[in-house]
Amino acid sequence: MDINFIIGENIRVLRKQLGLSQEKLAEYSHLSTNFISRLEHTNHQNISIQKLDQIAHALNTSISQLLTGDNSKNQASELPPNVNYLIKRLESMDAEKANRIAKHFSDILDEI
Structure with missing residues (x-):
């Protein structure tokens, strides 16, 4: 084939x-x-x-x-594709920037 x-x-x-x-x-x-x-x-x-x-x-x-x-x-991971994409994007950033963005996401989730 x-x-x-x-x-x-x-x-x-x-x-x-x-x-x-x-x-x-x-x-x-x-x-x-x-x-x-x-x-x-x-x-x-x-x-x-x-x-x-x-x-x-x-x-x-x-x-x-x-x-x-x-x-x-x-x-393929058990996580939804958008979550995998977000994780990959965070992994590709420098640690300080990724941590800052992750904190913003955490703050948003805490408000929900």
């Missing part, structure tokens, strides 16, 4: 298991919706390791999971 087809199918399956639209996956992976769509629906779209890594991170899985064709074990 064509590796591009396997990758596209695995991306589609994991995306749907997480309840993400192609638009949200594109946003979380910093790629275009058109690119995600072409990956999922054609076997003519080549993908770099860097872009595959971006998608894997957005889907909270590994590159190897996207390559194997085995979706029997979903490695």
